[in-house]
Amino acid sequence: MTDRAEAFHYRDGDLYCEDVPVGDLCAEHGTPLYIYSHAALTGQYKALADAFKRCDPVICYSVKSNSNLAVVRSLARLGSGADIVSGGELHRALKAGVPSDKLVFAGVGKTDREIGDALAAGILLFNIESVPEAYAIDRVARGMGVVAPVALRVNPDVDAQTHRHTTTGKKGTKFGVDIDRAVAVYKELNELPSLDLCGVHVHLGSPVTTLAAYEDALDRVVTLVESLRDVGITSVRMLNLGGGLGIVYRDEATVDVEEYAACLRRHAEALDCQLILEPGRFISGNSGVMCTQVVYRKEAGHKTFVIVDGAMNDLIRPAFYDGYHAIRPVTGAGRGTETVDVVGPVCESGDFLAKDRHMERVDEGDVLAVFSAGAYGFVMSSNYNSRPRAAEVLVMGDTASVVRERETVEDLTRGESIPDALLADQ
């Protein structure tokens, strides 16, 4: 079982996650509810690992895409490392049992404290995003009497044609160092005694749906590493080629995993480097759904609105990236179709899950599955409008476990207090 089509499927009109009826889970745990398939998660990981097996990469699952401990643990058990971007993700990855020597740490704003914690844990690699950050890592490492393994993240100036919020490999984004300055930067950083300049890192954006962007960027990276070797910087032995591999949300064409592997392998082999990968969405995206219940139907201004109990605070991708997520009722499908907007209760016109969507007719009380919500779903949720965050459930075969409890209204005010001066009446 490797993708949503198999892990999430209909039997006699009822949606199942593996062998568990999704409707039963929603009745038991309420909505909105995130449901993940262990078989889909591990199947996707294995498909990637298989495609790359000839070059034995370090696969560092990108924790930001879905950081639930049970999800990270499911992958760590298969040998996955983790791509982390904060002290919080370091904590999660270690807690889920990811070995520290399989952790890579990216992000443009690492603080001294995060750097120190990562050095103390003994991570595999820092992906350095700027020269000042390199100096900070060198300083912190020196203070601890250790040498920090680092890869310079280069910006190859390639347009991966992703949404403007998620493109990173084009000149002018905040990520990495311009590739045309990279040799000079490596020369400068080579003088810092507590850095081991052992890698190059590149990540183009997300999701990437054509191989051409990877080909272009990797050609530039190969040229860079050859130039470094020409000027005597021979320490580069790891090639971290990031993540970004697209998935099918609707029916769009995307990159075939075998072709992706062949392209990346060819470049890593040309340089005789250890390959590192940071896949997120490819593993988690189609391994999860968000379920939400219809509260009301409403006609207004020539439109039909289906108002559901899941909102932009639960799944922000439609509002933030115009992301398309297929939506279908979890039971009793087949009642004809109509065109509707599926919207949440949050007080913003941007609060929608689908606009002008031609979909099966649904009524008040029906539960809907919002597909492809395993990546950048729950992790991007918030308490906006003082809405408690959803519960998360992991299904393994015929067994379902709550892997994060639904927040309560008490959780919403935890940590808040009213100063004494305000407690007394005027």
Ligand code: LLP
């Ligand atoms: N490595 C780096 C350095 C990254 O910045 C990212 C994602 C990844 C790996 C994993 O990319 P993936 O394989 O998941 O495509 N919230 C957006 C996506 C943001 C991606 C951020 N970086 C969305 O919902 O589409």
